[in-house]
Amino acid sequence: MSTASGRTIVVGHLDADCFYVSAERVRHPDLAGKPVGVLGNNGACVIAKSYEMKAQSVKTGTPIWDAKVLCPTGVYVKRDFYWYEVLSRKMLDIVGSFFSPLEYYSIDEFFFEAFPRTRGQTLEQVALTTRDHILEASGLPVTIGIGRTRTLAKLFSDTAKPFGAVAVLNRDHERALLSRLPVTEISGIAGRRAARLSPFGIRTCLDFADADGRLVKQLLTKTGHELWLELNGRPVTPIRPERSPHQVLARGGSLMGDVADPTMLWAWAVRHIERLIEELHFHTVRTGSLGIHLAWKDGESTSGLCNLGCPSDRFDELLDAARVALRRAFRPNEAATHMHVVAPELQRAKGFQLSLFDLPNPKREALAKVKAAVNARFGRFKVRSGSTLYLPKVYRDPANDFDICDVRGKVCF
Numbered sequence: 001m002s003t004a005s006g007r008t009i010v011v012g013h014l015d016a017d018c019f020y021v022s023a024e025r026v027r028h029p030d031l032a033g034k035p036v037g038v039l040g041n042n043g044a045c046v047i048a049k050s051y052e053m054k055a056q057s058v059k060t061g062t063p064i065w066d067a068k069v070l071c072p073t074g075v076y077v078k079r080d081f082y083w084y085e086v087l088s089r090k091m092l093d094i095v096g097s098f099f100s101p102l103e104y105y106s107i108d109e110f111f112f113e114a115f116p117r118t119r120g121q122t123l124e125q126v127a128l129t130t131r132d133h134i135l136e137a138s139g140l141p142v143t144i145g146i147g148r149t150r151t152l153a154k155l156f157s158d159t160a161k162p163f164g165a166v167a168v169l170n171r172d173h174e175r176a177l178l179s180r181l182p183v184t185e186i187s188g189i190a191g192r193r194a195a196r197l198s199p200f201g202i203r204t205c206l207d208f209a210d211a212d213g214r215l216v217k218q219l220l221t222k223t224g225h226e227l228w229l230e231l232n233g234r235p236v237t238p239i240r241p242e243r244s245p246h247q248v249l250a251r252g253g254s255l256m257g258d259v260a261d262p263t264m265l266w267a268w269a270v271r272h273i274e275r276l277i278e279e280l281h282f283h284t285v286r287t288g289s290l291g292i293h294l295a296w297k298d299g300e301s302t303s304g305l306c307n308l309g310c311p312s313d314r315f316d317e318l319l320d321a322a323r324v325a326l327r328r329a330f331r332p333n334e335a336a337t338h339m340h341v342v343a344p345e346l347q348r349a350k351g352f353q354l355s356l357f358d359l360p361n362p363k364r365e366a367l368a369k370v371k372a373a374v375n376a377r378f379g380r381f382k383v384r385s386g387s388t389l390y391l392p393k394v395y396r397d398p399a400n401d402f403d404i405c406d407v408r409g410k411v412c413f
Contacts, residue, residue, distance in 0.1 A: 010123065010146055010169060011239065012114035013153035014095060014130075017141045017162040019108035020048035023084045024077055026139040035074040037067055043078055051162060090138050098130060101241045111153070111239050114146045114167075127165035135163075147174075150237050151230035154187050155205070171233070178205035178231070188227050193220055205231065245348070246283055251275040252340030256393065258297050260335045265294075269322050270387040272341040277315055280343065281372075286311035287343035290321040294329045295338035304328025311347045315385075316364055 016022060020038040025031045035053035037046040046053075046062045056071040064076065088107045096102050099112040114126055121129075127144040134142050145157025146167035152174065159181060160166045168174055183205055184194050194203075196219045202208050208216070209231045217225035226236045251272045259265055269292060280286060291305040306324035308317065322341065374383045381388075 009235075010114050010148055010167075011150050011153040011235070012099065012112045012127070012130075012144060012146045013150070013157045014091075014110045014112070014134075014142050014144050015154075015157050015161070016091065016108035017143055018048065018050055019088075019140070020079065020084060021050045022140050023087050024080075026087065027083070028077075031075060035071050037064075037071070037074050037076045038079050039064060039076055040079060043076075046076075047079065087138060087140060091134060091140060091142070094134055094137055095130070101239045103239045103241060111150055113239055123167035123169065124165070127167050131163070131165045148233040149230040149235045150239075151186065151188075151227055152233070155181070155185060155231075158185065158187075174233070175206055175209075178209055181205040183208050186227060186231065188223065189220075193224065196220065246285065246346055248342060248344050249276060249279045249283070249285070249287075249346065250340050250342040251279070252293070252338065252342075254338055255336060258335035258337060260333065262330065264391075265330070265336060265339070266326065267387050267389075267391050268339050269326050269341060270319065270385045271391060272339065273315065273318050273322055274381070274384060274388075276341050276343060277313060277318065280313040280346075283346075285343075285346040285348055286313045287318075288345035288347065289343075290318055290325055291342040291344055292322060292325040292329045293340040293342060294331075294336045296331060297335040297337055302329045302331060304330075305344075311345070314364070315368060316361075319385075 021031075021036045024036060024038065033052070034050070035056060035058075036050040037053050037058060038048040039045065040047040044064060046058055046064065046067050047060060049058050049060065053067075053071050053074050056074075058067045058070050058074070062070070067074065067076070084107060091108075092102070092104055092110065095110055095112055098117060099114065101113055103111040105111055114123060116123065116126060117129075123146050127146050131142055131144045134140060141163045143157050143161045143164040144166075145153045145155070145160055145164070146169070147153035147156050148169060152168070156166050156168050156177070157164065159177070168177060181204060182194075183189055183197060183203060184191070186205060186208065189197075189208075197203070197208065197211075200211070200215065200219075202211050208228065211228065213225060213228055216228040220227075229236050255264075255268055259268070287308070288311045289305055289307045291303060293301065293303045295301045304325035304327065306321040306328075308321055312318060371383045375381065
């Protein structure tokens, strides 16, 4: 890929090794070398594991009681996503001080434009020195891959783990590596897509790269064809320093048991609205409607939606909408297991028309500012709606202040 100046651009991909475990080892050095598992919500299952624990057949999603049988000498710690995001931002600052543009792809992955930082430095040395500097400055082991496109860079870093540093820019070198990798190593091609490709003899990454592009597009549509282009060294997706605007924001998850009491369901709805408002403010958007989705113990699900008079991010207005949405989704005398509160119609704060009849409410606006200021200084949810007092177990455990879905940029488990 070349710029207008004729300079060839190559892409670097950084991926932290066992990030959650590595983050725990930064503040607890005695965990180094031990089999470590990080537990998710309520400590029920393993959401991340060290290589030592992985070697004993513990997988992501393994229930804690099974993990203890498979790895009885393991150390199991409760997740702390606030700490993980702190270290993620530290890594981002370090890489950003070296390279630009830089894309925050997820909490433990970045893409960046790679280039020599000193005269005579090779790109292999760029990968090595960057990896080593991050370890020294943050205590986090990472793997860095550099390639001609995003897809190639990520593929090379994934296969160089752990603590690898590679730069693969020669086509013969690329083909030699691609020939040894199953097609499922390509980010974006999993079991279903691989099954579509298999009857045509496409089983390795090299088979995929050498396939007819028209066939790939027919089998895997436009997104698969773009992967094919990138695997052949033709960049399609640029590095994005800023993320595309969200179309939908949502907060929710397990209700920590079976809940039939409408008062308890309302308490959960209020909690998720408070979490949702944090995201609306963070992304500077407002929503034109509010939906509530409930999953029930019998396997069925229901949804309710309430349209707002004009887009809003105010607690009182979203609370009124939630009452309507929950009433529409509610099933009397039945137990719900999961709830999600959804803001499906997002608009930028400066991009919508206010109603001519909406009157300002200085008292409510001042109260919201005080609430936000107290929570910012003393901790999340230190001031919250009285309705959530029906959820003492949630707030008694400080770890629940940082649900995995609240770590920006990371896909929910």
